[in-house]
Amino acid sequence: MNDRDALTAYAASFVDELAQNEVKHVVVSPGSRSTPLALLLVEHPDIEIHINVDERSAAFFALGLAKALKEPVGLLCTSGTAAANYYPAVIEAFYSRVPLIVLTADRPHELRDVGAPQAIDQIHLYGRHVKWFVEMALPESTDGMMRYARTVGARAVATAAAEPAGPVHLNFPLREPLIPDLDQAKEYRQNKRTPSVLIDSGERSLSASQVEAVATTLSKAKQGIIVCGELPHPEMKEAIVALAKKLAFPVLADPLSQLRSGSHDKAVIIDTYDTFLRDETAKAAFRPEVILRFGAMPVSKPLLLFMKKQKQALTLVVDGGAGWREPAGLATNMIYSEEKDFCLRIAESITSSPDDEWLRLWQTVNGATKDALVSVRDxxxxxxxxxxxxxxxxxxxxxxxxxxxxxxxxxxxxxxxxxxxxxxxxxxxxxxxxxxxxxxxxxxxxxxxxxxxxxxxxxxxxxxxxxxxxxxxxxxxxxxxxxxxxxxxxxxxxxxxxxxxxxxxxxxxxxxxxxxxxxxxxxxxxxxxxxxxxxxxxxxxxxxxxxxxxxxxxxxxxxxxxxxxxxxxxxxxxxxxxxxxxx
Amino acid sequence: MNDRDALTAYAASFVDELAQNEVKHVVVSPGSRSTPLALLLVEHPDIEIHINVDERSAAFFALGLAKALKEPVGLLCTSGTAAANYYPAVIEAFYSRVPLIVLTADRPHELRDVGAPQAIDQIHLYGRHVKWFVEMALPESTDGMMRYARTVGARAVATAAAEPAGPVHLNFPLREPLIPDLDQAKEYRQNKRTPSVLIDSGERSLSASQVEAVATTLSKAKQGIIVCGELPHPEMKEAIVALAKKLAFPVLADPLSQLRSGSHDKAVIIDTYDTFLRDETAKAAFRPEVILRFGAMPVSKPLLLFMKKQKQALTLVVDGGAGWREPAGLATNMIYSEEKDFCLRIAESITSSPDDEWLRLWQTVNGATKDALVSVRDxxxxxxxxxxxxxxxxxxxxxxxxxxxxxxxxxxxxxxxxxxxxxxxxxxxxxxxxxxxxxxxxxxxxxxxxxxxxxxxxxxxxxxxxxxxxxxxxxxxxxxxxxxxxxxxxxxxxxxxxxxxxxxxxxxxxxxxxxxxxxxxxxxxxxxxxxxxxxxxxxxxxxxxxxxxxxxxxxxxxxxxxxxxxxxxxxxxxxxxxxxxxx
Missing domain, CATH: 3.40.50.970 (Thiamin diphosphate (ThDP)-binding fold, Pyr/PP domains)
Structure with missing residues (x-):
């Protein structure tokens, strides 16, 4: 088998595996070294490619696609500074937990660190801002190496998607010739939806006794608040609202929580805290015993300052991605559990029906603020x-x-x-x-x-x-x-x-x-x-x-x-x- | 001393030290966390700042300044992806050996990896593409820590400038308040041109016996060529021409070598090799015994392919920056010596006056090619x-x-x-x-x-x-x-x-x-x-x-x-x- 056949077999297997694992979009920037992957991607019937000349924009475009779809999106560019232009979007994807599969073409080993054109050190190019980095093997067409290419493809998709989602980076050293045989490539396409390895990833779920302990803590508190930042899945809206009602806690909902818009019940949703928590009187009126947080830290600085003052409060941070999103530095409990499951099970465990005086005070202040904010329309x-x-x-x-x-x-x-x-x-x-x-x-x-x-x-x-x-x-x-x-x-x-x-x-x-x-x-x-x-x-x-x-x-x-x-x-x-x- | 005083003393000492070490230009992008350094830089009488909103462009702008000035230029931006936008230019500076001093503001330690805004992992942000990385201490105004700030400043300039020149990265964790006392800052300015530590860096120079050995090798060869890519200092033009004449070797001069333009003698400068080395007959006519290379690898692919064919030749690569710029993979000798010094000393050691038949053949083909190329003007x-x-x-x-x-x-x-x-x-x-x-x-x-x-x-x-x-x-x-x-x-x-x-x-x-x-x-x-x-x-x-x-x-x-x-x-x-x- 010559070099071109090896390239075709290996790269086509990899590209097909991305499709088998339901990667449907890849954003491609023009380049020479990336030619084999670009041609195989554009030819694959289950993958749509999006061309974007400026790699910085290309990577953010892929980020947007992945944010909207909530599924991994691919990125492909050539070697050199092209790949460095992805860095801002890779970092954003890492911290905002968006799954990206970054594919960079590279010079082969013998052309590295010897002054060859467009050859930079692409090993761990994005440092700690990717979940997984793989320096791929050079193309080979043995069964074992085609299996390897497929396995890495499947793992890349699964790793990017697993909570906390994020970017992965695969670096492909490629030698000339760079043009694969596109007819032959079709032979490496498998029937749709048959990944070479099926990766089932479970989500974090608390034990019954952990749930009970948290439920007890929460139901003891008369005055608690729920704080929601950007959430990983908008489908958890109802579960959070149900829990809040059960506890009679107000939900301070960041604009990115998706809790302010939609057909769900919004009685417990406090949407003007960014305004009224600027006011010292209002701030002093609220002294929660418990703060229960979901999602990313909200945007509001007044809310952050308010929470930092609540040194008396237990602060529980729920994070299905097991991170540490707590810049206030006041967490008393970190709870690593898928958020929707957590809400449903805690709500189920709470039997007491609380007094809603506390919730009403929040609702009153929120209502008054809203009435006052209307004046902006004048x-x-x-x-x-x-x-x-x-x-x-x-x-x-x-x-x-x-x-x-x-x-x-x-x-x-x-x-x-x-x-x-x-x-x-x-x-x-x-x-x-x-x-x-x-x-x-x-x-x-x-x-x-x-x-x-x-x-x-x-x-x-x-x-x-x-x-x-x-x-x-x-x-x-x-x-x-x-x-x-x-x-x-x-x-x-x-x-x-x-x-x-x-x-x-x-x-x-x-x-x-x-x-x-x-x-x-x-x-x-x-x-x-x-x-x-x-x-x-x-x-x-x-x-x-x-x-x-x-x-x-x-x-x-x-x-x-x-x-x-x-x-x-x-x-x-x-x-x-x-x-x-x-x- | 309060936080603001500590910030002022520490940051003003650092900024002044850059000026003492003759950093005259800093390209600044707007941001909040970088405020102390930005204000102190704009206030310093010996530093000119250049504002550039897009950090990617800002870094390339600084690269251009440093390339033209052949001296270190500073860069300043705020924390987060702003700093990641510098990556392409930092990489370019690293491989093209251009001195840059990259200053990034960062969140202090307690706001890192906790979901705080604009906080990313800036430690070794540019990986192996900088010559030196320093995670700066938090501002303190003890004599020792002001001295530390100055020493790092002086080292940064010297490290960036030393051959091979390149970028260095200093990361500054900064707490609020971010506004230094600009009146007080003046007290930390020293009389001009008194670095806190004077760093004298010598250049690589061969021993007498090393020079003699190389001179013997070169003067034995009847048929040699000199290949010049981009050179670190254009002042070495005359030295290279003098050596070439002594050896009667043609100089294949890349357009970035600066050898094709200027008032120096150009009799030995071959400027059309990119064209005639595409021709198999011409290629076959030249079988050098020695290839002596200076500077980066030339642009010309025909030249690269020609050199790769000369397996019979000794290939000597002279590099004052002690790198490995040899993608052809055929170097037989790596010579780590400042290039001008090398040329002058070798020329001095050679006493024989060679036959110039070989040189004339190159000149003839070059002349014929030039005559033919004129037709492009039609x-x-x-x-x-x-x-x-x-x-x-x-x-x-x-x-x-x-x-x-x-x-x-x-x-x-x-x-x-x-x-x-x-x-x-x-x-x-x-x-x-x-x-x-x-x-x-x-x-x-x-x-x-x-x-x-x-x-x-x-x-x-x-x-x-x-x-x-x-x-x-x-x-x-x-x-x-x-x-x-x-x-x-x-x-x-x-x-x-x-x-x-x-x-x-x-x-x-x-x-x-x-x-x-x-x-x-x-x-x-x-x-x-x-x-x-x-x-x-x-x-x-x-x-x-x-x-x-x-x-x-x-x-x-x-x-x-x-x-x-x-x-x-x-x-x-x-x-x-x-x-x-x-x-």
Missing amino acids: EAELSEGKLFALLADMMPLESTLFVGNSMPIRDLDTFFLNNGKGIQTIANRGANGIDGVVSTALGVSTVSKNTVLAIGDLSFFHDMNGLLAAKLQKQNITILLVNNDGGGIFSFLPQANEREHFETLFGTPHGLDFSHTAQLYGGKYNKVQNWDEFEKVFTGSFEIQGLKIIEVPTERESNLQKHRNLWSFVSQEIKMVLDREIS | EAELSEGKLFALLADMMPLESTLFVGNSMPIRDLDTFFLNNGKGIQTIANRGANGIDGVVSTALGVSTVSKNTVLAIGDLSFFHDMNGLLAAKLQKQNITILLVNNDGGGIFSFLPQANEREHFETLFGTPHGLDFSHTAQLYGGKYNKVQNWDEFEKVFTGSFEIQGLKIIEVPTERESNLQKHRNLWSFVSQEIKMVLDREIS
Whole structure:
């Protein structure tokens, strides 16, 4: 067997095994060394490939696909710095627990560390930010090595998907010739859905006595809260709500928990804590005995500061992925159990029916805050807060809202409140970067309906290259570009007092006219001047195919003032309510 | 002393030490955790900062500055994926031996691996692609710890600069408060040019007996060649030419060796080998006994294949950086010595005056090839080859030509021949990526006169974000955008035969109209239609300040044909000359 036959047998076996294990999408960047895998992927009938020239964008695009699908997505690039461009998205996938299968082509051993072109050290290229790294063997076509290629493929998919999900990296040394025999490759395709090794991975589940002990602790507490960040599976919504009702605990639900939107019962869902926990009176009114946390740490800084003050409380962190998501440093119990199973079994174990005075106080303050927050809708000028308040009204019934980091996610937290629609909310909260957001949203939009991306100008700028995929693949997305010409979040931080250097180092105004970006990528562009225009353009955008960019111009300084005024108004309202309630 | 005082003393000492060690430029990306260093850098009178929002572009910009200055340049960003965006440029710097001092802000230890925002594992973030990594201590203001901060600063600069130069990475855990006292910081500035520790680093130099042995080997050989890739210091040009003349060896000079341009004697400089070594007759005519190599491996694939055939030859690789730049795998001698010193001492040791028949044969073939290559200038249509042939004529007397990877560097190699101007040629040949090229060229243009970037469309697309620096910092650069709507190099590779998938996987046409890019970044844009227009626009571009983009539209298919026709014509010409010479 010659080299080409060995390449064909080995690489085709591997690629087919990915398909057998239900990898349906691979994002491919053009390159020479990666040719064998690229050709075999594009030829495989069960795999769809997505071309993306900029590998940084490509990796975030794959991340978005995997986030939306909740299943492993593949990535392929050539050797050299191409692979290094994946790093930001690999890190984001690692911390946000998104399954990616990163395939990098490499020079063979004899061309490494000898000054050969596009040869870098790709062994453990992503350091500790992958769950598994394999330096693949050179192609061989013995039965044993074809079996090896398939086994690694199956393991890669299973490892990426197992909780906590995350990226895996397979590095393929490849020699010339790089063109496999595509006819012969078909012989290595097996009947669909017959992985060479079936990997059944169970989930963590507490023993009966562990469940009993936790249930006892929880039912003893009269005053407890449930805190929900981004959850691994939205199907656990009902289970969490059921547990909260059983305990009469309020559920402080992060906007990414998916608990604020949907048809489930929202009586126990507290959605305005980010606002009222800024208020000292409100903060002092609540002294929980127990904090029960699910999912990632919520976005809200006021909530974090509130939790850090509750030194009297037991803090139970439930994590099916057995991580350590507890930056407050106050956990008293780490509970490694699949979350839905945990909720159902604990709820079942609790028989007492608690007094709901505590829950009612939270509901009252939440209601008063919500009433006060409504005033944001009176703002006549375009403003960042009102934009997010309107989104819950104006998004289509079944839709996806992707939000950028920095200000948008915070405004979402403050202003995007409980609603009965099915609005899925997504963001990159593994490492909270402003990079790669456009591409992640485009990956999401590939498999989701009515996708809207709300993003600030610096973050939009950072990943404009991602828009090429929208142009070439004719993707549908509505981008709300909140343009305050620079880094809006810094106005809220102590840096804002450094007047002399503020604009240089933090404000960083760029003066970009993004209509040119829209033209470059064939997008429809509207810069709206007022709310009427916004409403018309936004609702109309879902009737139009392709890329739609709606620029909402705002001002950093007035945005800060508006937020401050609103919070101060809310404080007065809460004070009145609390005076009445507590007296 | 409170936390803020400790932060001020420690960080100000460190920043001042960078300045004492003559770090004059730091490229800063906006962020919060990096605030103390950013503020102290911007305040330091001897340091100039350059703001760059996209960290990937920022790092390449710093690389360009360091390449042009041949001295260490700093980089600063905040924690999280921001730092991961530096990875491609860090890798390029490592392999191309460019000194960078990478400063990353990090969360303090108690906020690591606990799900805190923007906290990733930054320890050894760049793996083996840095020369030195330091996890800095938390700020303390004892004399000992201020001395520590200074010592690390001095070591970082010296380590980055020592041959082989390269990147170093210092990771700074920082707690709030993040605002240092800028008045107090001035107290930690020392009088200029007094490093806390002066690091004198000697260069590798052979012993007298080692020199004698090498000189004997070389002077015994009647037929030898000198091969020069990119050299660490252009000042060694004269020494190499002197040695070549002494030995009567031709110097096969890569376009990045700087040997093809300048006022030095070019009689021994062979500049068309990339063309004539494609010809089997010419290849067979030359059987060197010795190959003496300096610098990085040249770009030319025909040269590499030629050298790989010379199994009879002694291959001596001289490397002052003590690396292993020998992908041909045929080195018989590795000589770790500073290159200029080596040339001067060997030349001095050689007393015999050799026969120059061998050298004349190379000169004759080179001359014939050059005469044949002139025919490229007859091409009426816009073409990639002619463009590079014209550049030597049309570039200003003192100027810098930065070339992109993939096709431009190859066309430069073929068509940019010996000239008497002072044209500096630069490219990113550490890892040969198409990423970050725009930013690297902009970094170069910051400190160089009349900078021209010749780049393909995919590479230009990859780093369009880099152009924001050109807009904001009003930088002068002429960009020759060779647009063949996709990956032109693949037409030259075996992939071109895979007709069915070629355009999808390799050609990757994008259809972008780059006039919108020019408008976005406030650049002057011309898409030229013919050579007259090109000449007018190109020469005129040096009279205009700012960003000038000149698009040269070409076609991939006809480009391939033109190159093939030319090489075939050259082969006929060479055959005639060789028949005459050898008979």
